[in-house]
Amino acid sequence: MELNIIVLVKQVPDTRNVGGQAMNADGTINRAALPAVFNPEDLNALEQALLLKDKNPGSRVVVLTMGPGRAADILREALYRGADEAILLTDRAFAGADTLATSYALSMAVRRIGCFDIVLCGRQAIDGDTAQVGPQVAQMLGVPQVTCVRNIVSLDNSFAVAERSIENGVEVVKAPLPLLVTVEGTAASCRPRNAYRMLRFHRAATPTELSADGFRYTEQLQADEALCIKEWNLQDIAGDASRCGLSGSPTKVRNVENIVFKVKESKRYTAADGDLKALVAELLDNHTIG
Ligand SMILES: Cc1cc2nc3c(=O)[nH]c(=O)nc-3n(C[C@H](O)[C@H](O)[C@H](O)COP(=O)(O)OP(=O)(O)OC[C@H]3O[C@@H](n4cnc5c(N)ncnc54)[C@H](O)[C@@H]3O)c2cc1C
Structure with missing residues (x-):
């Protein structure tokens, strides 16, 4: 069975290696101090896609x-590892998008790609950390979703069977295609x-990169269509501007606060019942839980 598989991948600042310079004084992220990386769980999603391709x-x-133009780096990375085609969705109209506007733009791009059997994405991005994009894209596409998947066990013409992690165990789920999996x-x-693949795809480029590059690789690009990273804007996906970027984002950030914990603010609790009760009471009291 020949499958059409789409993988949603995100370039993120490497929040696992946050140093003292990670935040600017105004509370925004100092992107220059944090290297941009392939969102880790999107690499797991890519591997599930490549395993499906191996079997089919x-x-x-x-x-x-x-993302912005530099996000083409992770698309090349995906091509090096086995992806067949790469698309960068980029437009000033997408800037300032919250998860809802991001999901809308991605779902419109998936529609533009056309027929698909399965869309794979990471469970969660390490910067935004919401885990909302996958489920929202599924809803906007009107397809079922299976979240927190650790293995796609099988996939035939009509169904996929996947193992998903749940608290204290694993659940095996059968879901109809087309399907979205996180x-x-x-x-x-x-x-x-x-x-x-690295030798071949290090020349892969978006039209914008090519024009900046003085068309160094034009001939190779004409000879090998797979080297062209597609670049789509709002018009290309027939997007509604009012549902994209800031204007399509109901989330409004009122304030960003830097919190640096000091030693004197830390408390030590043992596993004793009395300590645990005191901890729960304190968390309830200051509305952290409950
Ligand atoms: C008010 C507001 C304004 C914002 N403005 C900006 C901004 O100007 N610039 C900016 O970079 N971010 C901005 N963000 C952050 C942005 O909304 C999130 O990074 C984005 O919506 C994804 O959410 P998440 O990181 O929680 O992804 P999650 O839901 O945790 O991601 C789950 C999975 O969805 C897929 N996915 C998520 N995002 C993308 C993507 N962009 N492309 C492809 N696949 C993806 C990946 O497979 C990922 O593993 C803003 C957020 C808010 C609330």
């Missing part, structure tokens, strides 16, 4: 990201870059 020769894996970090790690 002739299948096609398309990677899609919404993949978590316990799933198989992504295969490494392939040396031959």
Whole structure:
């Protein structure tokens, strides 16, 4: 069975290596101090896609990201590891998007790609950390979703069977296609870059990169369509501007506060019943829980 597989991938600041320079004085992220990386769980999602492709020769894996021009780096990374086609969704109209506006733009781009059997994405991005985008995209596409998947066990013409993590165990779920799956970090790690693919795809570029590059690789690009990273804007996905970017974002950030814990603000509790009761009472009291 030849599958049409789409993987949503996001470039994120590497929040696992936050140093003292990570935040600007005004509370915004100092992106220069945080290297941009492939969102870790999106690599797990890519591997699930490539495993499906291995089992179903002739299948096609398309990677899609919404972000600024530099996000093309993770698309090349996906091509090195086995993706067949890459699309960058980029437009000033998408700037300032919250998860709802991000999901809208991504779902419109998926519609533009056309027929698909399965959309895979990471469970959660390490910067926004909401885990909302996958479920929202599924809802906007009108397809079922299976979240927190650690393994896609099988997939035939009509159904996929997947193992998903739940508290204290694993649930095996059967869901009809087409389907959206969010993949978590316990799933198989992504295969490494392939040396031959690196030689071929290091020249892959978006039209914007090409024009900045003085069309150095134009001839190779004409000879190998897979080297063209597609670049789509709002018009290309027939998007409604009022549902994109800031104007399509109901989330409004009122204030961003830097919190640095000091030693004197920390408390030590033992596992004794009395300590645990005191901790719960304090958390209830200051409305952290309850
Ligand atoms: C008011 C507001 C304004 C914001 N403005 C900006 C801004 O100007 N610039 C900015 O970069 N961020 C901005 N953000 C953050 C942005 O909304 C989130 O990064 C984005 O919606 C994804 O949410 P998340 O990181 O929680 O993803 P999650 O829901 O945790 O991600 C789950 C999965 O969805 C997929 N996914 C998520 N985002 C993308 C993407 N962009 N492309 C492809 N796949 C994706 C990935 O597979 C990912 O693993 C803003 C947020 C808010 C609330």
